[in-house]
Amino acid sequence: xxxxxxxxxxxxxxxxxxxxxxxxxxxxxxxxxxxxxxxxxxxxxxxxxxxxxxxxxxxxxxxxxxxxxxxxxxxxxxxxxxxxxxxxxxxxxxxxxxxxxxxxxxxxxxxx
Numbered sequence: 001x002x003x004x005x006x007x008x009x010x011x012x013x014x015x016x017x018x019x020x021x022x023x024x025x026x027x028x029x030x031x032x033x034x035x036x037x038x039x040x041x042x043x044x045x046x047x048x049x050x051x052x053x054x055x056x057x058x059x060x061x062x063x064x065x066x067x068x069x070x071x072x073x074x075x076x077x078x079x080x081x082x083x084x085x086x087x088x089x090x091x092x093x094x095x096x097x098x099x100x101x102x103x104x105x106x107x108x109x110x111x112x
Contacts, residue, residue: 001064003063004065005062006077006081007090009087013059015080018080019077020063029062030061031059032058034056034058056087064096070093074091078091
């Protein structure tokens, strides 16, 4: 099993969710996060005063899939989240040793 974490622009979350659902990927967790990469933040103007925003709003998506769905899931997220501009985000793929469904006690891929 693989844990796929993606940090994307907030306005792309609906596109990513729809792409994953259409691709047969069920269940995901999202978290509103703040951060920066190569963007190094941005400058904004509020009430005539200019100020720096060092941490930009992002959304972190986490989804656990079987090994055979990992590459497809990454491609679905990448295609749906891409704007072609700096700050589109990153996707990370990690190994998952075990998963357990609390309600039934199912483990491994059956728990997904």
